[in-house]
Amino acid sequence: MRLVTFVPQIGATPRVGLLRNGNRIIDLTDPQPRPPFDPADMIALITAGDSARTWLRDVAAKSRESTPFDKVTLLAPIPRPRKNVFCVGWNYFEHFNESASKRPADFKLPDHPVFFTKAPTSVNGPYAAIPYQSEYAQSLDWEVELGVIIGRAGKNISEADAMKHVFGYTVVNDVTVRDIQIHHGGQWFRGKSLDGTCPMGPSIVTADEVDADNLRVVCRVNGVVKQDANTQSLFFKIPRLIAELSLGLTLEPGDIISTGTPSGVGRHRNPPEFMSPGDVMETEIVGLGLMRNAIAE
Numbered sequence: 625m626r627l628v629t630f631v632p633q634i635g636a637t638p639r640v641g642l643l644r645n646g647n648r649i650i651d652l653t654d655p656q657p658r659p660p661f662d663p664a665d666m667i668a669l670i671t672a673g674d675s676a677r678t679w680l681r682d683v684a685a686k687s688r689e690s691t692p693f694d695k696v697t698l699l700a701p702i703p704r705p706r707k708n709v710f711c712v713g714w715n716y717f718e719h720f721n722e723s724a725s726k727r728p729a730d731f732k733l734p735d736h737p738v739f740f741t742k743a744p745t746s747v748n749g750p751y752a753a754i755p756y757q758s759e760y761a762q763s764l765d766w767e768v769e770l771g772v773i774i775g776r777a778g779k780n781i782s783e784a785d786a787m788k789h790v791f792g793y794t795v796v797n798d799v800t801v802r803d804i805q806i807h808h809g810g811q812w813f814r815g816k817s818l819d820g821t822c823p824m825g826p827s828i829v830t831a832d833e834v835d836a837d838n839l840r841v842v843c844r845v846n847g848v849v850k851q852d853a854n855t856q857s858l859f860f861k862i863p864r865l866i867a868e869l870s871l872g873l874t875l876e877p878g879d880i881i882s883t884g885t886p887s888g889v890g891r892h893r894n895p896p897e898f899m900s901p902g903d904v905m906e907t908e909i910v911g912l913g914l915m916r917n918a919i920a921e
């Protein structure tokens with residue numbers, strides 16, 4: 625199943641939709657009987673677990689009312705996560721290597737995943753503009769990443785059980801303002817948390833339809849391929865990420881883990897490249913979907 629959060633027309637309230645045949649959306653506030661969750665809220669749907677799944681299967685089989693995909697405005701599937709988006713640094717070996725010159729020579733790949741977060745207010749839609757705040761955020765960089773959506777809550781989750789806690793997957797771009805990242809002591813939170821710098825979507829694809837260990841991840845800027853890799857190269861795999869992250873920290877339905885970016889980011893190009901107003905960033909995970917975000921003029 626593919627699930628979206630959308631606004632049918634200007635001024636309407638957001639609601640959850642079920643994508644059908646790739647280009648039609650069933651509005652979950654329409655079907656009768658009413659769903660066993662709030663159809664305006666993706667997190668409520670995820671929290672409802674099996675009862676939501678059963679209801680959705682029924683809707684998919686019966687519902688005839690649907691709207692063309694291009695007639696609505698898609699928001700991020702989870703427009704306002706209840707906590708920060710969890711992110712992983714240096715999780716593709718080639719990306720770790722391309723940034724090697726910026727670190728001490730004896731710096732080794734970590735034994736544990738490196739986590740940081742993006743503020744909930746950084747979340748942006750799959751086709752929305754990325755703000756360009758010229759006074760303090762000129763060095764906008766791209767990072768295509770596979771996003772994991774947590775389904776069942778859990779704490780101290782074992783690697784063996786981890787995948788039972790995954791609801792589905794989405795496409796994330798961990799847009800980063802490199803100047804701010806550098807100015808604040810090399811820590812990552814500030815440079816990765818500005819408003820609108822976490823486009824996400826276009827849908828959540830449920831875990832039963834995805835082989836997360838073999839997905840091609842691509843980022844293009846103005847049609848030129850900048851990153852092109854496969855999640856086969858993830859250094860810490862998803863079960864390990866969930867196990868380590870959930871040690872003493874409760875993961876809840878709708879929490880998002882962005883699994884890290886491959887090589888090809890702008891900062892490590894020679895000379896470095898950043899995005900300017902009018903540039904168009906395309907973030908694609910083949911089989912999951914494609915986002916197209918312009919940098920605001």
Ligand code: ZN
Binds near residue numbers: 711712769885
């Ligand atoms: Zn990243």
